[in-house]
Amino acid sequence: MTFETLGVIPQILSALIPLDYTKPTPVQAKVIPLVLEGKDVIATAQTGTGKTAAYALPLLQTLARKIPKEMTKRSIRGLVLVPTRELASQVYNAITSYSKDLHVNSIAIYGGVKLTPQTNKLQKGADLLIATPGRLIEHLQMGNLDLSKLEMLVFDEADRILDMGFWNEIELLVAQMPKKRQTLLFSVGMSKSVKRLGEISLKKPVTIAINNQGDFAKKVEQSIYLVDKERKCELLSYMIGSNNWHQVLVFTRTKQSADEVGKYMEESGLKTLVLHGDKAHSQRTKAISAFKEGTIRVLVATDIASRGLDIEDLPHVINYELPGDAEDYLHRAGRTGRAGKEGKAISLVCKEEKPKFKEIEKILKYTIKGEFYKGFETKEWAEKEAKKGTIRAKIDHEKANKRSIGIKKKREAIKESKAKKGKK
Numbered sequence: 001m002t003f004e005t006l007g008v009i010p011q012i013l014s015a016l017i018p019l020d021y022t023k024p025t026p027v028q029a030k031v032i033p034l035v036l037e038g039k040d041v042i043a044t045a046q047t048g049t050g051k052t053a054a055y056a057l058p059l060l061q062t063l064a065r066k067i068p069k070e071m072t073k074r075s076i077r078g079l080v081l082v083p084t085r086e087l088a089s090q091v092y093n094a095i096t097s098y099s100k101d102l103h104v105n106s107i108a109i110y111g112g113v114k115l116t117p118q119t120n121k122l123q124k125g126a127d128l129l130i131a132t133p134g135r136l137i138e139h140l141q142m143g144n145l146d147l148s149k150l151e152m153l154v155f156d157e158a159d160r161i162l163d164m165g166f167w168n169e170i171e172l173l174v175a176q177m178p179k180k181r182q183t184l185l186f187s188v189g190m191s192k193s194v195k196r197l198g199e200i201s202l203k204k205p206v207t208i209a210i211n212n213q214g215d216f217a218k219k220v221e222q223s224i225y226l227v228d229k230e231r232k233c234e235l236l237s238y239m240i241g242s243n244n245w246h247q248v249l250v251f252t253r254t255k256q257s258a259d260e261v262g263k264y265m266e267e268s269g270l271k272t273l274v275l276h277g278d279k280a281h282s283q284r285t286k287a288i289s290a291f292k293e294g295t296i297r298v299l300v301a302t303d304i305a306s307r308g309l310d311i312e313d314l315p316h317v318i319n320y321e322l323p324g325d326a327e328d329y330l331h332r333a334g335r336t337g338r339a340g341k342e343g344k345a346i347s348l349v350c351k352e353e354k355p356k357f358k359e360i361e362k363i364l365k366y367t368i369k370g371e372f373y374k375g376f377e378t379k380e381w382a383e384k385e386a387k388k389g390t391i392r393a394k395i396d397h398e399k400a401n402k403r404s405i406g407i408k409k410k411r412e413a414i415k416e417s418k419a420k421k422g423k424k
């Protein structure tokens with residue numbers, strides 16, 4: 001099967017060549033023909049499956065069929081709603097590259113940046129808008145935007161949009177949109193609220209489920225290291241340093257622990273930046289590009305960042321803490337092993353997090369055996385072994401202590417030299 005046999009036009013095929021999209025992914029093979037036929041579609045697909053192109057290619061192709069005359073102001077005919085600004089700019093970049101040989105204009109609007117440049121762009125007009133709900137509503141309320149000509153609506157990561165508490169806004173938005181339109185809904189899971197959104201916004205939808213759990217397991221090598229909470233930072237820096245890993249995405253549950261882990265990594269001599277909701281848009285963009293370019297080794301991020309980050313060929317994702325929402329495990333681990341490439345997803349799990357991992361395993365539909373990282377065995381294990389009086393426990397514990405002292409000394413030295421530099 002090729003994109004051509006799915007009915008994709010030559011002006012889009014030419015844009016896929018430099019991107020190396022040689023054949024459609026399963027979600028693309030199913031969704032593209034349906035959208036081109038004008039059907040409403042609900043698709044459940046994980047991140048990394050190629051879902052953006054699955055909706056964006058037929059969306060662009062449909063919009064390109066009716067390009068207005070040069071002199072007339074463009075009206076918004078397509079709208080892609082996304083949960084986060086990172087995803088908005090990622091989708092915008094993908095759409096811009098897919099439409100390089102088409103006369104379809106796109107704009108992305110999202111919060112965290114000034115309104116005026118976006119207002120100016122909106123006033124010039126565009127065919128396609130990629131937006132986060134909050135900022136979209138702001139522009140609508142300011143009268144900067146008219147959705148009366150909308151023909152196609154896409155919800156990307158609908159579950160996350162609703163998780164962020166946008167139900168009322170979305171309901172209101174949908175009620176204002178023209179009834180005669182085509183709607184596509186993409187979501188990782190099918191919660192009650194996603195189903196409800198489907199009911200109020202789609203007409204006779206075709207439902208597609210891409211079950212790629214098996215693929216996911218094959219592509220992403222997943223490990224769990226059981227470790228005491230207070231030794232996680234130490235293990236993390238040791239693991240990255242001793243394995244000589246150079247592009248590691250680390251996830252924490254809270255902004256505070258992201259900052260703490262970031263500080264620890266920097267003090268351990270690993271170039272690190274932190275990405276979370278309190279960072280300004282410019283800081284976030286800077287952190288992402290530094291990570292992509294390889295000028296930093298470690299990027300510590302909270303879950304909001306995990307949705308919008310598309311770094312191809314990312315070799316290592318480490319869960320410093322398990323996510324609050326078990327489904328986010330898939331989103332996080334989905335940053336590695338993208339589009340057929342292999343990757344490693346490692347979780348550092350402390351005693352308190354074991355029940356959470358059981359929940360994750362339910363979603364994964366398979367179990368992952370927890371193991372110890374040599375020298376970082378838990379106190380509980382050491383005590384049990386000590387009771388048994390095994391020699392191995394003694395040796396391992398002594399080694400762990402020595403290693404711990406070594407790492408601490410190294411951090412102290414780095415801190416000291418930084419402080420000296422600061423004084424100069």
Ligand code: AMP
Nearest residue numbers: 021023024025047048049050051052339
């Ligand atoms: P997505 O699930 O849309 O975030 O896509 C995940 C990654 O797969 C992105 O880096 C895309 O550029 C890439 N991708 C999407 N479709 C294809 C394809 N047909 N062939 C190769 N890579 C693809």
